[in-house]
Amino acid sequence: MRRIGITTTIPAEFIFAAGMAPVDLNNIFIVDAAPAGMLERAERDGLPRAVCGWIKGMYGAALAAGVESIIAVSDGDCSHTRSLIEILEMEGVTPVPFAYPYDRDYALLKRQMEKLAAYLNIGFTDAEEMMKRMDVIRKKLHRIDEMTWRENTVTGMENHLYLVSASDMDGDMDRFGRKVDAFLAEAAAREPFPRGIRLAYIGVPPIFTDIYQFLESRGARVVFNEVQRQFTFPFDTTDLVERYRRYTYPYDVFSRVHDIEAELARRDIDGVIHYVQSFCHHQMEDVVFRKHLAGIPLLTVEGDAPGPLDARTRLRIESFCEMLGGRRRKTAS
Amino acid sequence: MKTLGIDVGSRYVKLAGFDGDELLFTDKLDSIAFYTLCRHAGKVDISRLPVLSEKGFVRERVASTGYGRYNVKIEGSAVISEIKAHALGAVRQTGLSDFTLLDLGGQDTKVVRIRNGEVDDFVMNDKCAAGSGRYLENIATILGITPEELGRHTAKPLQLSATCAIFGESEVIGAVAEGAEIVHICAGANLSVAQRLVPLARRYASEKYVVTGGVAYNGGVLKFLGEKLGAELVVPRYPIFNGAIGCALEAAVVHA
Numbered sequence: 001m002r003r004i005g006i007t008t009t010i011p012a013e014f015i016f017a018a019g020m021a022p023v024d025l026n027n028i029f030i031v032d033a034a035p036a037g038m039l040e041r042a043e044r045d046g047l048p049r050a051v052c053g054w055i056k057g058m059y060g061a062a063l064a065a066g067v068e069s070i071i072a073v074s075d076g077d078c079s080h081t082r083s084l085i086e087i088l089e090m091e092g093v094t095p096v097p098f099a100y101p102y103d104r105d106y107a108l109l110k111r112q113m114e115k116l117a118a119y120l121n122i123g124f125t126d127a128e129e130m131m132k133r134m135d136v137i138r139k140k141l142h143r144i145d146e147m148t149w150r151e152n153t154v155t156g157m158e159n160h161l162y163l164v165s166a167s168d169m170d171g172d173m174d175r176f177g178r179k180v181d182a183f184l185a186e187a188a189a190r191e192p193f194p195r196g197i198r199l200a201y202i203g204v205p206p207i208f209t210d211i212y213q214f215l216e217s218r219g220a221r222v223v224f225n226e227v228q229r230q231f232t233f234p235f236d237t238t239d240l241v242e243r244y245r246r247y248t249y250p251y252d253v254f255s256r257v258h259d260i261e262a263e264l265a266r267r268d269i270d271g272v273i274h275y276v277q278s279f280c281h282h283q284m285e286d287v288v289f290r291k292h293l294a295g296i297p298l299l300t301v302e303g304d305a306p307g308p309l310d311a312r313t314r315l316r317i318e319s320f321c322e323m324l325g326g327r328r329r330k331t332a333s
Numbered sequence: 334m335k336t337l338g339i340d341v342g343s344r345y346v347k348l349a350g351f352d353g354d355e356l357l358f359t360d361k362l363d364s365i366a367f368y369t370l371c372r373h374a375g376k377v378d379i380s381r382l383p384v385l386s387e388k389g390f391v392r393e394r395v396a397s398t399g400y401g402r403y404n405v406k407i408e409g410s411a412v413i414s415e416i417k418a419h420a421l422g423a424v425r426q427t428g429l430s431d432f433t434l435l436d437l438g439g440q441d442t443k444v445v446r447i448r449n450g451e452v453d454d455f456v457m458n459d460k461c462a463a464g465s466g467r468y469l470e471n472i473a474t475i476l477g478i479t480p481e482e483l484g485r486h487t488a489k490p491l492q493l494s495a496t497c498a499i500f501g502e503s504e505v506i507g508a509v510a511e512g513a514e515i516v517h518i519c520a521g522a523n524l525s526v527a528q529r530l531v532p533l534a535r536r537y538a539s540e541k542y543v544v545t546g547g548v549a550y551n552g553g554v555l556k557f558l559g560e561k562l563g564a565e566l567v568v569p570r571y572p573i574f575n576g577a578i579g580c581a582l583e584a585a586v587v588h589a
Contacts, residue, residue, distance in 0.1 A: 297454055311400055312441070316457055319416035323452050330451075 001171075005062055005070035007084070008077050009167040009231050010098050011113055011244055015071070017130040018120035021171035027164070028065050029057035030207070035306040038064060047087075052279045053207050053305050055080045062088050069094035071116070076100025076250025078281055100250035110241045128240050134169070137177045140184060141166055141232040147184075149223040149267040152192040156201065156222025157212035158183070163228035164205050193221060197324045198268055200224040202260055202289065203275035204282060207303040211317075214309055215273075218321035224267050226260055253285045257292045264296060271297040271324045273317075278304040297324060335390050338580025339379065340418065341367075341399035344439045349577035350388055351585065359574040360384050396584035398576055411587040415576055420445055420452045422579030423543045426569035433539035435530065435558075436575065437548030439466045442530060446537035456536050464529025466547045468501055469554075472522045475505050476515055483519045484551030491521030501525075523553030530554075531561045543567045545575040 001021045006012070008026070015022040029038050038060025039053055047056050055078070062070060072085040074097040085095035096119055101108040117124050144162050148154040162180060169176040197220035204227055212222060227249055235246045248255045264272070272293060276283040286300050299320040301313055309317070335357075340347040346367040348360040362370075362382075371377045379385065379395070396411040398418040415436075423434045423445075430450040436443040442458040442465060458464070473483040491513055493504055501522075508518050526548070534542065542564055548554055549572035559566045571578060 312457075315400070315415060319414040319455060322414050322417055323455065326451065 003065070003067055003171065004096075005065065005067035005093075006168060007058060007070065007072045007081050009247070009249070010071050010073060011116065011127065011240070012168060013127040013130040013134060013240065014113065014116045014120055014122065016134065016169075016173060017126040018122050020120070022071075022168040023065055023067060023171050024168040025058040025061040025065070025067075025070070026054055026205070027168060027170075028061040029054070030205075030209075030306060032061070032064070039305060050279050052078065052080060052277050053303070054204070054277060054280075055084050057207075057306065059084060059088065062093060063091060067093065069096055071096045071098050073250065074099050075102065100244070102251065104245045104251055106241055106245060109245060113241065113244075131238075131240050131243075134173060137169065137173060137180060138166065138232050140177070140180045142234055143184060144180070144187070145229055145232070145234070147187055149198075152195070152221075152223075153187050153190040155193075155212065155216065156199070156225070157216075158187070159222065160201075160205065160212060160225050160228055163225055163232055166228075166231040166233075196221055197270050197321055197328065198223050200226065200260070200264055200267070200269045200272045201275060202226040202256075202272060204277055204280070206275050206301075207277065207306050208309050208313075209306060210308045211273075211275075211301070214314060214317060215321070218318055219325060220271075220321045222273070224263050224269065226256070226263070229263075230259070253288050256285075257288065260289075260293065264293070269296065270328060271299065271320065273320075274298055274300045276300060276302050278302055297327075334394060334585065335388075336394045336396075336581045336584040337385070337390050338418070338577040338582070338584060339395065339397040339399075340415075340574075340576035340580060341397060342439065342576075343400055343441075345573075346399075347574050347577040348382075348384065349571075349574050349581045350385075350390055351581045356571075356578070358384070358388055359571055359577065361573065394584050396580040396587060398580050411580075411583055413580065413583050415441075416443060416445055416452055416455050418576040418579035418583065419443060419545060420447055420579065421582045422575035422577070423447065423545060423569065424450045425578060425582055426571065426575060427543050427567055429541060429543065429567070431539075432541040432543050432567070433534065433537040435534055435542050435544045435546075437466060437530070437544065437546040437554075439470075439547065441465065442533060444533045444536060446539070454537065456533055458533065464526045469522060469526060469548065469551060471499075471502055472505055472518075475502050476509075476518065478515070478519075480547075481550065483522060484553050486516045486519035487523060487553045487556050488520055489514075489517045490524040490557075491517045493518075493521045493525045520553060523551060524557050526551075526554050527557035527561060530558060534558070534562055538562075539564060541565050541567055543569065545569065545572045547573055549573075 003021045003023045004015055005023050005025050012022045029035050039056045042056035042059040070093055072081050072095055074082050089095050099112055144154055148159040199220050199222045201222045230249050233243050237243050248259050274289055336351045338349045346362045346364055350357045371379055371381045398413050398415045419436045432447050434445040445455040446453040470480055473480045544566050549568045555566055
């Protein structure tokens with residue numbers, strides 16, 4: 001099956017409908033046995049130190065995975081993506097730009113999808129049919145999410161891994177669907193975890209390899225992964241364009257705030273971890289989150305290169321959990 | 334009951350020993366010297382510290398904090414986070430219960446909001462020693478003066494833009510080359526640190542700020558900081574032993 005790279009979540013319905021396999025370059029990078037090597041390769045080839053680790057990782061991943069073409073989100077994600085695909089074009093990779101219109105213009109977004117369909121030689125309705133098949137799996141991912149916060153039988157790490165995989169469904173949706181089924185069966189047989197400290201994780205997925213495990217070692221469990229959940233399209237619309245309009249990540253920060261506020265309220269959350277990537281424009285949004293989520297403790301954690309948490313970040317997370325634990329004891333007494 | 338608090342910092346290891354409610358001694362060792370002295374048979378054994386036997390301390394009643402806290406394995410000792418240790422120390426040292434704590438250390442800046450004597454929220458500088466004690470130390474070294482001397486100056490501060498602990502050095506060398514007065518460079522360094530701290534400190538605006546850590550000895554930084562925050566700055570008696578004092582208090586609770 002031909003593989004086509006993607007730089008973040010795009011309407012993967014079109015790729016699957018074309019009989020091709022989407023490959024989320026972020027996933028290739030971070031699950032690699034030696035992700036730091038991909039980053040090093042990018043820096044050796046001249047990408048600056050002060051560029052986001054995900055971009056450099058995707059560069060290394062694209063070359064390692066040997067994809068012929070990449071659907072790159074040129075609007076709605078960071079502008080580094082544009083430069084990335086231009087550099088990769090010199091390596092023989094065909095760039096296919098996809099733009100989320102900032103103002104969520106329905107016609108413009110539909111036009112982007114039609115262009116994608118034309119590039120992939122399929123009809124728009126083929127993608128709509130594919131959406132129904134993918135939705136069967138997405139519904140199961142929603143169930144994993146529900147089991148995370150409502151039934152308390154799924155860990156924050158498991159939630160992260162399954163939900164983040166929704167962007168490319170591991171490049172093989174049938175196999176991915178079976179993997180999800182097996183996990184659901186296993187998790188359903190578990191005893192609920194003790195309540196402990198309940199956290200929300202907002203921001204892009206972490207480049208740290210052990211943040212969820214470390215949190216759990218401090219008695220804290222992530223019961224809401226903001227962006228990963230968005231990758232599963234938890235919206236009740238069967239309109240393909242509308243679905244990608246409601247998807248919050250590529251648009252303004254305020255729609256993300258609304259989504260986060262609603263989830264914090266229903267998931268009984270004690271504190272928020274806002275993850276930011278070094279050199280990423282999303283770092284600025286910390287200002288917005290701190291203002292809008294003022295009623296709940298928020299810790300901003302910054303990651304740069306792949307690997308375990310550094311001593312300083314561990315200390316900060318530890319203190320944060322200690323503080324939240326203290327608050328809980330106080331409320332309980 | 335005698336209790337000991339250990340703050341295993343990046344530059345120094347600080348000790349505070351109590352007997353009941355009374356502070357018996359404080360001591361400070363270079364971190365490398367501490368590990369050289371105490372590392373034994375693959376472990377860090379604090380009973381090798383001469384000061385402990387001299388003061389008649391038993392090592393069971395110990396709590397530690399700081400970067401090296403997990404290396405310092407002491408049977409039955411408590412390990413607490415720096416935020417908690419500093420909060421406990423500051424409440425004890427000042428007798429205040431509602432304030433914002435600024436712990437200005439070698440490479441960390443911690444800003445902790447204390448309400449009713451307990452940690453309410455905190456923020457730390459992230460992954461960068463800009464505006465830290467290390468920056469001031471580096472500048473003093475470049476100028477060939479002590480950090481204490483550097484801390485005295487506030488007049489006509491030279492505008493220094495690079496608060497990066499490393500790049501700041503070359504900027505200062507450039508200023509010397511251009512003929513700037515040393516005292517004005519000192520004032521500039523103090524001002525730049527204060528400027529760097531203000532946005533963090535304002536996160537938890539307060540009428541009273543308690544300042545601890547080595548930078549609390551720098552009068553220049555404090556003067557600029559007080560002006561910019563428009564608030565009262567309280568420096569407790571033992572600014573650099575604040576975390577160790579907090580640990581000793583926690584040791585008393587844990588081992589009660």
